[in-house]
Amino acid sequence: MGKQVIEPFLTVANYRFIEQQAHKILRALTTTKDKNVILAVRGIVKADVIDSFTWSEEEEKVIQPLIDITDRTEGEAFLEQLTSYIVPFKTVEASKLKSLFKKEKKLKLPTLEEMDFQHISYLAWDDPGKLRRYMVIEQDSGFKALKGTFTHPSTKGICALCNQHSDVVRLTTSVKGEVPGTFTKHYNYICADSQLCNQQVTDIEKVRTFFDRVTK
Template sequence: MEKQLIKPFLTVANYRFMEQQTDKIIRALATTKDKNVILAVRGIVKSELIDSFTWSDEEEKIVQSLIDINDRAEGEVFLEQLKTYIIPFKAVETSKLKSLFKKEKKLKLPNLEEIDFQQISYLAWDDPGKLRRYLVMEQDKGFKALKGTFKLPATQGICALCNQHTEVVRLTTSVKGEVPGTFTKHYNYVCADSQLCNQHVTDIEKVSAFFDRVTK
């Protein structure tokens, strides 16, 4: 993959999508010698790349080199080089998190120093003692926050955030209703492990839609 003097242009979710597409080609190469089958898989991946995003000419040249990968080693090199084009989740400070959840008494905060913001599409952490989960995503150059309670034990299901079949917990969130003193509750199944969920997110718009849906 040729290096280009261009700014980072991939969200973390875009990168995860590229990982997914790279894996498609690597698995095809590992399971068949049929050139027509491999060519068909490359064609599907190319279509996914072109149809799913809008690229500049320079960006398209970078991502399309994925299509010509010939083995796992080349795939790993491609993905490693691609990391230089990731736009990380906006760094957030403890004081900002406190302001986002200012009504929360004894807010349990995550250790931000342990978080790799280049690896997450949204920020999430749990307060196991209260069975409470806090979620933060970027929106309109700022942040949007959401909190809810989750119910154990985990079960198998589809996560409302990453849309993968995995271990999930039921997350209950609530927002103020139109009538004073009333609340609307939302129930959704989300990954039991929010870190694993972040590895599965390939479409940030679905995460944004989830936040919009449960905060109305």
């Protein structure tokens, strides 16, 4: 009987979270010789990664080696093989982006050919001339779009998307109010560098919650 093939099952955010936890173990290994401390860190990681998610038996077998990594080389090898289990961001065509932002005149589009969809939780790009940011997430079988204007220069703060301390800009978005002709504005601080932000997103639900909150 042939070896069972496991289909990709990790979101990009799942992968980033596991990567974060691997670094937690590696930091413990390099900063202390106390076996009890290292054992405690491994236990915390196991609780956060294995016990807090609903994995199938086969999926858990893929992730389990994380708990036992002993050095950086082993950790990097584990993370490298884990990339084959990532479900990438759904490929989106330029025509689709235009339809998502159909009210936007002279929409500046990103260079989609240069996008690494296997490493982003959301798609974002800027029009620096207008100080405008465009953002897209997957929703159900399609996409959900958001646009806003951002301040310049950036400042230090907590990003509303990845929840990390970073260089942030204030993003202003607006939606139509209940009274015709009125608008509700939302102000949020998000990473100035959306590529860096994507590397720091470890919970896709927080990104979806952000989108839902500022589009209502």
